[in-house]
Amino acid sequence: MDRQPVLRRALTAGASLIVIAAAQPAFAQDDNAAETTNTSGANAASGNEIIVTAQFREQNLQDTPLAITAVNSETMEAKSQTNLVQVADSAPNVTLKPQGASFGPSISASIRGIGQADFNPAYEPGVGIYIDDVYYPQLIGAVFDLLDLDRVEILRGPQGTLSGRNSEGGSIKMFTKKPTGSGEGYVEATYGSRNRIGLRAGIDFPITQDISARVSGVFKQQEGYVDQLDFGCVFPAGGSATFTDNDGNTRLVNPAGGIPRLQPEGDCRVAKLGGVGYQAVRGALRYNPTSDIDINLTAEYTHDEHTATGEVLIATDLINNANTNIGGVPYDNRFICGKFCSFSGYSSPAITYYGVAVPGFPTSGEPLLATQRSNRSLYKGYNLAANGHFGLTDRLSIDNILAYQSWISDFGVDDDISPIPLSGGSNHLTHWNWSEELRLNAELTDTATLVVGAYYFKQRTDYFSYQDLRYINTTNGTYTTPGLGVFPLQFIQPDETPAESKAGFANVSWEIVPGLTFDGGLRYTDESKEYHYYRLYPDGTINPYLDPVGAANGAGTPGALTGAVATYNGNRWDYRAALNYRINDALMVYASYSTGFKGGGTNPRPFYASQVISFDPEVLKNWEAGFKSDLWDRRLRFNLTGFYGKLTNAQIGTSVCPDGSTPCAALVNGGNAREWGVEAETSIRPVEGFSIDGSISYINFKYTSLIAGSTTALTDPRAGLPEWKWTIGAQYEIPLDTIGSITPRIDVSYQDKVYTGAKYLGDPQYIPAYTIANARITWRNEDRDLSASLEVTNLFDKYYYLTVFDLRAAGAGLDKAQPGRPREWAVTVKKNF
Structure with a gap:
C-alpha cells in the first residue's frame, strides 16, 4: 500500500470538514435543550453525548482538548465486549493483548507504541490503568472484566500532569456505576461455544433516605481452545521415524518409533489450554445527603482461575546437550503439533523430585520439572476504595480518594511446550499497595477554575519463582546442583520489590475570551524502588553459578548475588499546556504540549553480580493538534488528531549489559526516538435507528540515537506497534410492531503486522497482519427491559496470533505463539427490572 497518498487524502478530508463545520450555522437553542445528556456517561437520546472527567471536572467529550476515546456500557454490550482488552481493540493506536503463558495472567499495554509487556514488578507499565480514579500499578490481573461499568475513557498521549506517573x-480509566437507590437491577445469562457459561447480575437499592447500595457480580467459565496432548500417547512405541502433520510438513518422532495419531482419542488430551474461569463480586455503598457531600465506599473481590494461556510451537532450533536430552531425544521440530495443539510429556512412570512425584521420561531419576509444571493460572485479589467529595462553599470543594489493593498470583509454565526439560518453571507473586489522593477544587472566577492536589503511593511485591533453564550447555563440574548433576540455571528466587511515590500537582482552566480556553498543568513526582535479590537452589542452598564469589565465570565482577540490592531513585517535573477554541456548536479545534514519563527501575534478571543495575525514567514530550466536530444536525461526529512525540532515555532490552557481560536480559536507557501519527474517529447516524462507527490510526516510529554497543539498530521498528489499525461497525434497529425490535450489528477490525522485539539470523520477526469480524443480532421487547442476542466472534474463523515469543536468537531454540480464539458463538438473555 502506498501510504503517503492515503495520509494526504485523510488530511485533506479533515481540512474539508473543518471548512464545512465552520460554515455551518449554530444549532438552535431549542434543539440543544431537547437533547438529554446523561451525566453518568450514557448516550443522550439524540445528541450521543458522553460526559468525561479526564481533566478533574465534568466535561462533554467534544469539549475536552484531549485525544480521548470514551465508550459507555450500552456500546460495549452492543459490540459483545466483556473485558478491557476487547474495548481497547476499538481505540486508535491502542494495543492491549493478553500475554502468553510465560507471563501468566497479565497483559501487554501500549498507547502510540509507549507501554510495557513484561509483568515483572521491577518494571513500570507505561500506560496508567484506573478504576474510579484509583491507580492499578501492575500488568498482572489487568485483564479486567467490565463488571458494572458506566464508561471507559482511553486518553492517548502523555498524561503526566493529569494521571501522573x-x-x-x-x-485507561474505567468508571463504575454509582448507587442511586433506584431499586433497579438486571440479570443476564450466556451460553456458548465449548460450554461457555456466563452469569451477570446487579441490583441498586436504598438503605435509608441518604444511603444507597449497589451489588453486582459476574461468573464466566469456558473450556480452552488449544489441545495439550501427551506426546507418548500420540506417538506410541513402534512405527516410522517421521510423520506428516496436519499442515503437510514432515516431522521427526521419537527415535524409538511411533505411530502418529493427530486425531487422538480422548485419553491423549492432557488439558484444554486457554480456558476461562472468572468470578468477581462488587459492592458499593453511597452516602449522599446533599450535593455537597458524596461519599462512596467500594469493595471488590476477584478470583480468576483457569488453564494456562493456549500456545503453539511454530519453529525450533536444534538444542542437543546433556542438560536436556533425557532418553537421547534432542529438542527439534518433532514437537511442532499444529494450529491449536501443543505437546506435553511422554506417558511414563513417575519420578520423584524433592519428594514430589512428577510424570516424565522413565529415566534414572533426573528431574523433569521444566516440562511438567502446573497448567493452572491463578489470580485472586481484593480492592477497597473510599472516594469522598465535600463541598466547602459554592466555589470550593475537596475530593479525597483512599484505596488499598492486595492480590496473589500463581502460574506454572513449560516455555518449550514439549516433553523436553528445556525451559520452564513456576511463579508465585504476592502484592499489596495503598494510595491516597487529595484534591482541592476552586472556582476562581466565572471563567477560571483551579485544581491543586497531593498524591502518595506505596507498594510491595514479593516474587517467588522457580526457574529451570537447561538450554545453556554448561558442563563445568564446579557448578552443579547437589546430587542432581549439572543444572547451573536451576534455582529459586524469592525476590522482594518495595516501591514508593509522592507527587504534588496543579491544573488550571481559564476561558480567556468567549470560546477560547487555556488548560495548563504542572506535576512534581518523587519516587523510589528497591529490588532485593536471592538466587538459591531449590533445596535452599546458594547457587554458586549465580553467586560468583571467587572466580569470574566468564564475565562480570565477582561478588555474591544473593543479598544484593539494586536501588532506583528519581524525581521530575511534568508540564501540560493546551488551547482550544470553539468556532461554533459544530466545531472545536485544539493544540497542546504535554510531557509524561515511565518510571525507572532495576534489572530483575541478572546472571552476575555486576548486572545488578538500575535504569532511569523514560520521558515523552508530545505536541498535538486536532479538532472535534458534530455536523449535519449532529448526525455525523468526526474527530481528528495529529501528534509528534520525542522519546528520550528509551528503556530498551539488551543482550549485552553495560559492563560488557553476556548473557544479559536487562532494560537499559538505550537511546532516543521520535514518532508522529494521525488518528480519526467517527460515528454516523444517517437515519433513525441506523448507526455507523469507526476509527483509523497511523503511526511512524524511528530511533534517532542509540548508545554504543546497543543490540538495537536505528532501523529497527518499535516492538508491539502496528503502523496501521482500523475498526468499523454498523447496526440497524428494526421495529417489529408490538413485539419490540431486532438489531443486527457487524464489527470489523484490522491490525497491521507487529514487530515482536526479536530477531532471528538478523531479521526482525513479526506477527502477521490480520482482519477480524464479529457479528451480533439482538431482540428487545417493546418495554426494552428484556433482550436476547446471538453473537458470533471471529465470524470467518481467521487463524491469527495475538503474541509471539521467539527465543531462538537467545539460544533457547523455541519460537511459540498464542493463537487468537477461533470462531465462537454465544446466546445471551438479559432482563432489566
Whole structure:
C-alpha cells in the first residue's frame, strides 16, 4: 500500500470538514435543550453525548482538548465486549493483548507504541490503568472484566500532569456505576461455544433516605481452545521415524518409533489450554445527603482461575546437550503439533523430585520439572476504595480518594511446550499497595477554575519463582546442583520489590475570551524502588553459578548475588499546556504540549553480580493538534488528531549489559526516538435507528540515537506497534410492531503486522497482519427491559496470533505463539427490572 497518498487524502478530508463545520450555522437553542445528556456517561437520546472527567471536572467529550476515546456500557454490550482488552481493540493506536503463558495472567499495554509487556514488578507499565480514579500499578490481573461499568475513557498521549506517573503513553480509566437507590437491577445469562457459561447480575437499592447500595457480580467459565496432548500417547512405541502433520510438513518422532495419531482419542488430551474461569463480586455503598457531600465506599473481590494461556510451537532450533536430552531425544521440530495443539510429556512412570512425584521420561531419576509444571493460572485479589467529595462553599470543594489493593498470583509454565526439560518453571507473586489522593477544587472566577492536589503511593511485591533453564550447555563440574548433576540455571528466587511515590500537582482552566480556553498543568513526582535479590537452589542452598564469589565465570565482577540490592531513585517535573477554541456548536479545534514519563527501575534478571543495575525514567514530550466536530444536525461526529512525540532515555532490552557481560536480559536507557501519527474517529447516524462507527490510526516510529554497543539498530521498528489499525461497525434497529425490535450489528477490525522485539539470523520477526469480524443480532421487547442476542466472534474463523515469543536468537531454540480464539458463538438473555 502506498501510504503517503492515503495520509494526504485523510488530511485533506479533515481540512474539508473543518471548512464545512465552520460554515455551518449554530444549532438552535431549542434543539440543544431537547437533547438529554446523561451525566453518568450514557448516550443522550439524540445528541450521543458522553460526559468525561479526564481533566478533574465534568466535561462533554467534544469539549475536552484531549485525544480521548470514551465508550459507555450500552456500546460495549452492543459490540459483545466483556473485558478491557476487547474495548481497547476499538481505540486508535491502542494495543492491549493478553500475554502468553510465560507471563501468566497479565497483559501487554501500549498507547502510540509507549507501554510495557513484561509483568515483572521491577518494571513500570507505561500506560496508567484506573478504576474510579484509583491507580492499578501492575500488568498482572489487568485483564479486567467490565463488571458494572458506566464508561471507559482511553486518553492517548502523555498524561503526566493529569494521571501522573507511568501514564507516559496514556491512561485507561474505567468508571463504575454509582448507587442511586433506584431499586433497579438486571440479570443476564450466556451460553456458548465449548460450554461457555456466563452469569451477570446487579441490583441498586436504598438503605435509608441518604444511603444507597449497589451489588453486582459476574461468573464466566469456558473450556480452552488449544489441545495439550501427551506426546507418548500420540506417538506410541513402534512405527516410522517421521510423520506428516496436519499442515503437510514432515516431522521427526521419537527415535524409538511411533505411530502418529493427530486425531487422538480422548485419553491423549492432557488439558484444554486457554480456558476461562472468572468470578468477581462488587459492592458499593453511597452516602449522599446533599450535593455537597458524596461519599462512596467500594469493595471488590476477584478470583480468576483457569488453564494456562493456549500456545503453539511454530519453529525450533536444534538444542542437543546433556542438560536436556533425557532418553537421547534432542529438542527439534518433532514437537511442532499444529494450529491449536501443543505437546506435553511422554506417558511414563513417575519420578520423584524433592519428594514430589512428577510424570516424565522413565529415566534414572533426573528431574523433569521444566516440562511438567502446573497448567493452572491463578489470580485472586481484593480492592477497597473510599472516594469522598465535600463541598466547602459554592466555589470550593475537596475530593479525597483512599484505596488499598492486595492480590496473589500463581502460574506454572513449560516455555518449550514439549516433553523436553528445556525451559520452564513456576511463579508465585504476592502484592499489596495503598494510595491516597487529595484534591482541592476552586472556582476562581466565572471563567477560571483551579485544581491543586497531593498524591502518595506505596507498594510491595514479593516474587517467588522457580526457574529451570537447561538450554545453556554448561558442563563445568564446579557448578552443579547437589546430587542432581549439572543444572547451573536451576534455582529459586524469592525476590522482594518495595516501591514508593509522592507527587504534588496543579491544573488550571481559564476561558480567556468567549470560546477560547487555556488548560495548563504542572506535576512534581518523587519516587523510589528497591529490588532485593536471592538466587538459591531449590533445596535452599546458594547457587554458586549465580553467586560468583571467587572466580569470574566468564564475565562480570565477582561478588555474591544473593543479598544484593539494586536501588532506583528519581524525581521530575511534568508540564501540560493546551488551547482550544470553539468556532461554533459544530466545531472545536485544539493544540497542546504535554510531557509524561515511565518510571525507572532495576534489572530483575541478572546472571552476575555486576548486572545488578538500575535504569532511569523514560520521558515523552508530545505536541498535538486536532479538532472535534458534530455536523449535519449532529448526525455525523468526526474527530481528528495529529501528534509528534520525542522519546528520550528509551528503556530498551539488551543482550549485552553495560559492563560488557553476556548473557544479559536487562532494560537499559538505550537511546532516543521520535514518532508522529494521525488518528480519526467517527460515528454516523444517517437515519433513525441506523448507526455507523469507526476509527483509523497511523503511526511512524524511528530511533534517532542509540548508545554504543546497543543490540538495537536505528532501523529497527518499535516492538508491539502496528503502523496501521482500523475498526468499523454498523447496526440497524428494526421495529417489529408490538413485539419490540431486532438489531443486527457487524464489527470489523484490522491490525497491521507487529514487530515482536526479536530477531532471528538478523531479521526482525513479526506477527502477521490480520482482519477480524464479529457479528451480533439482538431482540428487545417493546418495554426494552428484556433482550436476547446471538453473537458470533471471529465470524470467518481467521487463524491469527495475538503474541509471539521467539527465543531462538537467545539460544533457547523455541519460537511459540498464542493463537487468537477461533470462531465462537454465544446466546445471551438479559432482563432489566
